[in-house]
Amino acid sequence: MEKSLAHRKIEEKFPQAVLDSHAQHGDETLILRKEAILDVARLLKEDSELQFNFLMDITAVDYLGRQPRFEIVYHFMSLPFNRRLRIKLQSDDLYPTVKSLTPLWKTANWLERECFDLYGIRFEGHPNLTRIMLYEGFEGHPLRKDYPKTKRQPLIGPQN
Amino acid sequence: MIPSRSPFDPQNPLEGRVITTPFDKVLGWARKYSLFVYPFVTACCGMEYMSVSSAHYDLDRFGAAFPRFSPRQSDVLWVVGTVSHKLAPLVRRVYDQMTDPKWVIAFGACASCGGPYDNYATMQGIDTVLPVDIYIAGCPPRPEAVLDGVVKLQKMIQESKQVWK
Numbered sequence: 001m002e003k004s005l006a007h008r009k010i011e012e013k014f015p016q017a018v019l020d021s022h023a024q025h026g027d028e029t030l031i032l033r034k035e036a037i038l039d040v041a042r043l044l045k046e047d048s049e050l051q052f053n054f055l056m057d058i059t060a061v062d063y064l065g066r067q068p069r070f071e072i073v074y075h076f077m078s079l080p081f082n083r084r085l086r087i088k089l090q091s092d093d094l095y096p097t098v099k100s101l102t103p104l105w106k107t108a109n110w111l112e113r114e115c116f117d118l119y120g121i122r123f124e125g126h127p128n129l130t131r132i133m134l135y136e137g138f139e140g141h142p143l144r145k146d147y148p149k150t151k152r153q154p155l156i157g158p159q160n
Numbered sequence: 161m162i163p164s165r166s167p168f169d170p171q172n173p174l175e176g177r178v179i180t181t182p183f184d185k186v187l188g189w190a191r192k193y194s195l196f197v198y199p200f201v202t203a204c205c206g207m208e209y210m211s212v213s214s215a216h217y218d219l220d221r222f223g224a225a226f227p228r229f230s231p232r233q234s235d236v237l238w239v240v241g242t243v244s245h246k247l248a249p250l251v252r253r254v255y256d257q258m259t260d261p262k263w264v265i266a267f268g269a270c271a272s273c274g275g276p277y278d279n280y281a282t283m284q285g286i287d288t289v290l291p292v293d294i295y296i297a298g299c300p301p302r303p304e305a306v307l308d309g310v311v312k313l314q315k316m317i318q319e320s321k322q323v324w325k
Contacts, residue, residue, distance in 0.1 A: 133246075134246065134281075135245070135246045142279075142280040142281070147280070149279075151280060152245070152280065153245065153280070154245045154248060154283065154288075155245055155246070155248055155249050156248050156249050156252060156289055157248060157283070157288040157289040158288055
């Protein structure tokens with residue numbers, strides 16, 4: 001499939017940023033260098049021909065045993081042009097650190113907190129990177145594949 | 161035919177007007193038909209709870225439909241749906257705030273035993289933190305099963321020793 005406009009614009013402005021790409025059912029996925037995310041996201045949002053003004057989701061995937069281990073996944077949508085774009089960042093750090101998108105989208109605040117809570121991804125520049133779903137005192141990040149399946153951390157009542 | 165009341169006899173004033181019964185039984189009878197419900201509704205079982213408590217199945221027939229949203233005014237805590245570990249202290253607090261006598265119904269599979277959720281987030285049944293009187297099975301339970309549970313609770317209340325002092 002030929003490169004989308006967004007892909008071409010990103011390559012033009014940040015020649016080193018795109019590591020890989022693929023497309024399925026007309027929606028493109030780009031794998032970027034981790035450091036480039038904030039600049040690329042700003043381009044996607046503010047370019048008048050792209051206008052990816054809707055940040056749909058931020059999540060992560062733990063490919064335990066693979067290198068790099070973690071993938072951080074962003075789903076963007078352009079409401080004016082009805083286009084979608086998925087961006088993935090990869091990291092092999094135990095606690096990957098990526099730049100926060102909170103300066104661009106307010107919704108990134110909660111999405112990144114969720115991602116931090118369940119996967120332990122650190123978002124640099126986030127105003128309040130605390131747990132959003134689990135409680136204070138919870139240890140670990142339960143959606144990581146090395147979190148023990150039977151581990152329970154009840155606040156009251158019997159332990160396990 | 162309705163038996164006619166015997167004429168008042170000043171020599172025997174209680175004749176035909178009084179029945180004798182243990183105090184426990186009267187109190188149990190009163191309590192079982194005036195169950196004020198505290199609905200602690202967290203999940204999809206709530207849909208079934210709405211169905212049970214509204215006109216179609218008419219929980220009011222059993223005197224158990226009146227929801228009180230203050231734990232201090234309620235007798236029965238209905239825990240309807242999944243309770244996570246994060247929520248557990250709050251369920252316990254609601255239970256502690258209720259005045260005696262009080263009963264607890266675990267409504268549905270999740271409240272009874274965690275249901276399909278055997279993971280880091282979900283409490284494996286509310287009976288790990290508070291005493292449960294009636295477990296209603298189902299995911300979610302049919303309204304008939306809920307009515308059956310209420311009737312069983314009423315039977316239990318009637319037959320138990322009444323604490324009233």
